[in-house]
Amino acid sequence: MYFFEWGAWEASLIPEEERKKDARTQKLRKKICTYESDEEEGMAAAKLRASETPKSRGPVYVFNNRILEIRSGMFEEKRGLISIVSATIIFLIINGFIGITAGTIWTTDYYYSEGAIATGYLWMAIGLTILTLPTTWFYLKYCLRFTRLEMFTSRHLLIRFNRITQQVYLHRPSYCGGIVTLPWEGVTSSGSADKYAVAGGIGVPLALCWSPPFTGTLRTEVAWVGKSANHQGEIRDEWEFIRRFMDEGPEGLPRPRITSHFPWPWQAFTPQFEGVTHYFRNASKLIKVGLVLISPAFLIIGTGHWLSLLLCWKPRWPKIIRQAGMPGKPVPPLTTLADYPPHIQQRLRENAHLWAVRPGQRPEKKPRKVSRIRKADPKPS
Incomplete structure (x- = not known):
């Protein structure tokens, strides 16, 4: 992610x-x-x-x-997590277009064979078009950017x-x-x-x-x-x-x-337990039972993780970075503001x-003054 x-x-x-x-x-x-x-x-x-x-x-x-x-x-x-949601939306969109195509073909075939319009197929195609096209537009415009995080x-x-x-x-x-x-x-x-x-x-x-x-x-x-x-x-x-x-x-x-870049399944499931093995080891019996009960959630997230790895590609460095440090090869220049497009630079x-880093030393924190309101002396009875 x-x-x-x-x-x-x-x-x-x-x-x-x-x-x-x-x-x-x-x-x-x-x-x-x-x-x-x-x-x-x-x-x-x-x-x-x-x-x-x-x-x-x-x-x-x-x-x-x-x-x-x-x-x-x-x-x-x-x-x-994002992969599971994204895959579900993409699956529904693809099935929507399949339904539109099938409805259109069935309507056309029925018209040429029977000489009449199959209203059931036609309404199916129209209904799926009304649902699928706006959903696709909304997903591509607002949601695809989040899908590409995984x-x-x-x-x-x-x-x-x-x-x-x-x-x-x-x-x-x-x-x-x-x-x-x-x-x-x-x-x-x-x-x-x-x-x-x-x-x-x-x-x-x-x-x-x-x-x-x-x-x-x-x-x-x-x-x-x-x-x-x-x-x-x-x-x-x-x-x-x-x-x-x-x-x-x-x-x-x-x-x-050395780890391979190939997306093996265990590369998706083992990260679910990074940083928490010490907690698991010292957890109480009640918590361990609870973790066993919610283990299907880890399985679902791990499956989504693996799906995201399968639908991504191996990162590749530019040639100058791959060869950096080899005899006779140039040293890559450090990244500067000029390497970005003009609107990003602005x-x-x-x-x-x-x-920006402020000059000088960090000022010492002043001790907080705690003001206490003195309670009024009790009146003599």
Whole structure:
């Protein structure tokens, strides 16, 4: 599911008029503003050793002396819900057109053979036309964009680390920001220290972040790497594996299991349990019984997940990125604002202040003054 990445990209392009209407978003922006001191601390922490047991839980697609490629994206374990709804709508639309075609053919054949109009077939064709055509128009105009978050698109979001060029590449569909080339220098990580952990590392993947001074696109780039974690220790191990690969090389790192891009069924069902195995293991007997009772729901979502994988295609990198780091091959240029169409550039410029890093240090929080109303002394009896 590419819902998170799609939402982040849409938030970067939202017009100012629409943004001002949402007062809640405005307040949230003020709270999450970043200062230069925050960036310096985050980058410094990203250069330190975070774990003594580096390990990638994957899925890893490529691992050699030059590149490390891992699955990326948030909410992979929830992929399948949109696919089930979309497949149902598409199935009904296809059957509608089949019914229209069949009704028209039967009406025509009956007229030529009997010399009369078969009103039953005719009304069936007219009724299905009235239902199917508006439904198809509504789906293509308003719903197809959501279907493409799971179907008819790249099978996975990918992140590729190239230790020779010291670059990081994000593979995303164009409606989620497209393929981006970022510098390794400037990255901050949710696994570098506990203070940067997201949700305590429970149920979320490793998060990597690049601020606007390093992205060249006037917006912050965030990548979610690998599987959802059960605790912060798994996040630290994943990050340390990546950090050592980029800074020190693959020597001494445990070789990860390489995953195929082919959509095997277990690649759709196992993600349903990412980030929750620790919870299952320590759950009470009552909760375990409840989980057994709702297990058909996991089966349904897993089936939708597999359907989405089957109806997607293997992501393919541009030639310059595939050859990056090879002897005599050019180094891919970093992504800049000029790589986007003019109307996208204009929107990113207009919203650049939302992601800008403020100069100086973050001001210290002032202690809250708690005012207590003194109760009136009781009157003497």
